[in-house]
Amino acid sequence: xxxxxxxxxxxxxxxxxxxxxxxxxxxxxxxxxxxxxxxxxxxxxxxxxxxxxxxxxxxxxxxxxxxxxxxxxxxxxxxxxxxxxxxxxxxxxxxxxxxxxxxxxxxxxxxxxxxxxxxxxxxxxxxxxxxxxxxxxxxxxxxxxxxxxxxxxxxxxxxxxxxxxxxxxxxxxxxxxxxxxxxxxxxxxxxxxxxxxxxxxxxxxxxxxxxxxxxxxxxxxxxxxxxxxxxxxxxxxxxxxxxxxxxxxxxxxxxxxxxxxxxxxxxxxxxxxxxxxxxxxxxxxxxxxxxxxxxxxxxxxxxxxxxxxxxxxxxxxxxxxxxxxxxxxxxxxxxxxxxxxxxxxxxxxxxxxxxxxxxxxxxxxxxxxxxxxxxxxxxxxxxxxxxxxxxxxxxxxxxxxxxxxxxxxxxxxxxxxxxxxxxxxxxxxxxxxxxxxxxxxxxxxxxxxxxxxxxxxxxxxxxxxxxxxxxxxxxxx
Ligand SMILES: Cc1cc2nc3c(=O)[nH]c(=O)nc-3n(C[C@H](O)[C@H](O)[C@H](O)COP(=O)(O)OP(=O)(O)OC[C@H]3O[C@@H](n4cnc5c(N)ncnc54)[C@H](O)[C@@H]3O)c2cc1C
Ligand code: SF4
Numbered sequence: 001x002x003x004x005x006x007x008x009x010x011x012x013x014x015x016x017x018x019x020x021x022x023x024x025x026x027x028x029x030x031x032x033x034x035x036x037x038x039x040x041x042x043x044x045x046x047x048x049x050x051x052x053x054x055x056x057x058x059x060x061x062x063x064x065x066x067x068x069x070x071x072x073x074x075x076x077x078x079x080x081x082x083x084x085x086x087x088x089x090x091x092x093x094x095x096x097x098x099x100x101x102x103x104x105x106x107x108x109x110x111x112x113x114x115x116x117x118x119x120x121x122x123x124x125x126x127x128x129x130x131x132x133x134x135x136x137x138x139x140x141x142x143x144x145x146x147x148x149x150x151x152x153x154x155x156x157x158x159x160x161x162x163x164x165x166x167x168x169x170x171x172x173x174x175x176x177x178x179x180x181x182x183x184x185x186x187x188x189x190x191x192x193x194x195x196x197x198x199x200x201x202x203x204x205x206x207x208x209x210x211x212x213x214x215x216x217x218x219x220x221x222x223x224x225x226x227x228x229x230x231x232x233x234x235x236x237x238x239x240x241x242x243x244x245x246x247x248x249x250x251x252x253x254x255x256x257x258x259x260x261x262x263x264x265x266x267x268x269x270x271x272x273x274x275x276x277x278x279x280x281x282x283x284x285x286x287x288x289x290x291x292x293x294x295x296x297x298x299x300x301x302x303x304x305x306x307x308x309x310x311x312x313x314x315x316x317x318x319x320x321x322x323x324x325x326x327x328x329x330x331x332x333x334x335x336x337x338x339x340x341x342x343x344x345x346x347x348x349x350x351x352x353x354x355x356x357x358x359x360x361x362x363x364x365x366x367x368x369x370x371x372x373x374x375x376x377x378x379x380x381x382x383x384x385x386x387x388x389x390x391x392x393x394x395x396x397x398x399x400x401x402x403x404x405x406x407x408x409x410x411x412x413x414x415x416x417x418x419x420x421x422x423x424x425x426x427x428x429x430x431x432x433x434x435x436x437x438x439x440x441x442x443x444x445x446x447x448x449x450x451x452x453x454x455x456x457x458x459x460x461x462x463x464x465x466x467x468x469x470x471x472x473x474x475x476x477x
Contacts, residue, residue: 041127045073047111047119055108056121061451062089062458066105066121073124082132085125090162090454091204093133094187096126098196099451100300100331133203141211143171149468152177152234154221157185158450159441160240161204162457163464164213170465174213177230179220182274183208185242187450189267190301192308198273227410231437236464239423239432239439240457241406243447247399249296251363253354260286262301262398269308288314292391294362295319296351297398298328299447303335305396306343317343318390322350322367322380348380352387354395361389401447422446430460431467438464 048070056066065084072081085092101107101122112118132138151167153160156178168174182188184201209215221227221241231237246261248254268286271278280286288309295305298321309317321328324347325335339345352365366386369378403421407413416424416433423432423439430438440456442448 041124042074042076044120045070045124048074049111051110053110055110055113056105056119059108060105061449061455062095064088064092064105064125069128070119070121070124073128078128078131079135079137082128082137085128086132086138089125090165090458091158091450092125093129093200094158094196094204095451095454096122096124096129097200098191099449100333102331102333104451138207141165141168141207141213143169143212145171147171147173149173149235150175150233151236151238151464152230153238153240154178154227154230155185155240155242155441155443156180156183156205156215156217157240157242157441157453158187159242159453159457159460160185160238161208162454163238163240163440163461164208164457165211166458166461167464168208168211168213170461172465172468175216175234176208176213177216177219177221177225179218179224181218183215183217185240189270190263190304192266192269192304193273194307194311195304198270222409222411227412231434235436235468237437238457238460238464239406239437239443240441240453241404242442243401243403243422245402245404246397247402249351249395249397249399251351251353253357253359256354256357256359257285258356258359258393259354259395259397262295262297262305262396263401265396266301266304266308269312288312288317288394290315291393293317293394293396294351294390294392295396295398297321297400298323299330299398299400300334301400302396302398303330303338305398306338307334307341309394309396310338310341310343314394318392319343319345320349320351320362320364320390321345321347323369323378324348327369327378346390350380350382351395355389359392359395361391362395364388364390401442403443403446406443420446428459429463429466430456431463436467 048067050067050071054067057063060066065088069081069084089095099122105121106112106118109118150173153164153176156176160176164174164176180189183205187196187201219225221230246263265286268278268281272281289312291314293309293314295302302319306317306319348367349364350367351362353363355361364387366383367380368383370381373379405421406423407415407417414434418424423443425432425439425444430440432439438460440460441453445452
């Protein structure tokens with residue numbers, strides 16, 4: 001039925017393209033997608049063949065017990081399905097919305113592999129937990145005993161919050177520091193609201209607050225408080241700061257007005273959806289309305305930018321990517337969504353320079369894929385003489401993120417980092433080179449996924465509990 005609706009939607013969009021603005025098409029998509037869960041969760045769940053070789057489960061980073069909660073959903077036992085799903089995932093309603101399921105659970109569904117279309121696992125997961133919240137089945141965080149030890153968590157993204165949840169449930173005193181004015185990390189200010197509604201994130205933050213987690217916001221560790229001071233205040237520290245140094249464009253004119261960073265653009269849009277007054281949005285600097293938009297990049301951040309620009313009422317939205325469709329890092333499902341909403345993908349293309357200040361066009365150079373490099377991936381090569389000018393009023397740089405230099409920012413040379421600048425942490429225990437300091441999420445893995453940050457946060461919480469249970473080491477005199 002959901003597939004029928006999707007086809008119907010594609011057909012409508014194809015029949016009357018000239019009459020329908022891109023924003024209307026995006027709205028249709030949102031409505032159809034949102035409607036799905038309420039109507040069809042049980043029907044979808046009953047499609048699970050209970051195959052006995054749950055590749056979906058092994059390919060879910062949290063190893064969610066998917067076949068069992070699908071079976072419970074199909075039988076109408078939603079409260080039990082919710083309890084089972086929540087047991088392995090701190091934020092199932094968030095993962096259900098924004099995991100790239102086509103690369104994880106759903107991509108490995110046996111029914112999908114046999115060519116009959118995957119069970120829509122993510123949508124069912126979302127439905128179960130949304131229903132649990134509506135029905136009052138989600139209990140507050142209420143530790144059975146209070147413990148005196150305290151943990152300081154730097155970063156209120158999914159990694160930090162998943163750890164905070166688990167540590168607080170064990171009765172520890174937990175303080176989360178974040179430089180933003182709201183908790184949630186990229187769940188709040190990165191991922192757009194049409195994929196992840198902000199009240200869904202804030203509901204979890206409120207649950208943690210009501211359960212006794214202290215949030216210290218607008219607090220940049222390294223500026224407002226030193227890393228050393230945090231270590232001094234707490235018995236253990238968790239670093240969950242994510243990666244925020246955006247890769248930049250080069251070439252003539254790359255510094256012109258109207259060429260903006262993806263995260264600035266998305267943050268402004270998300271702030272507006274919270275009702276904040278955002279001067280850069282009001283001035284048009286970070287607003288695509290009425291503009292010809294070019295987004296550079298082929299990952300999920302680029303997809304979020306193009307789809308946000310459509311919703312803001314851009315005149316046209318083009319996405320330049322230097323490889324082809326098959327080799328792009330973003331989710332194919334996201335590309336399909338973007339295409340259906342009216343985004344034009346210009347494959348095998350890269351910006352060479354920019355004209356005008358404010359920017360008026362992008363000089364595009366055409367590429368082809370050359371022989372594979374050392375990693376086996378085909379490298380793009382420039383096709384000489386094929387350049388052309390693409391008109392643009394707003395250029396959004398979505399080229400990926402790198403870690404900030406934490407040892408330098410925090411004056412802590414003993415915090416070991418890899419050659420990519422990510423924090424070195426043990427794969428299982430998440431311990432860093434500093435005693436009592438753990439690290440999780442993107443700052444360890446490099447730009448990754450919410451579900452991996454959640455897994456890390458849960459594992460690190462368990463390691464911190466083990467660490468604090470150890471008797472204090474008394475040095476021999
Ligand atoms: C635009 C965009 C879209 C994405 N879409 C998806 C998606 O659809 N699905 C998906 O699975 N993943 C997606 N991702 C990736 C996902 O958001 C990240 O992998 C995940 O949020 C990482 O979690 P984290 O807890 O490690 O860090 P973050 O979520 O980045 O949180 C880190 C927090 O630390 C805070 N912080 C940093 N430095 C300091 C400091 N010095 N002092 C105090 N606080 C600090 C930051 O303010 C932030 O709140 C997306 C990423 C981006 C950028
Ligand atoms: S957490 Fe993500 S990968 Fe795991 S079942 Fe849910 S949607 Fe699939």
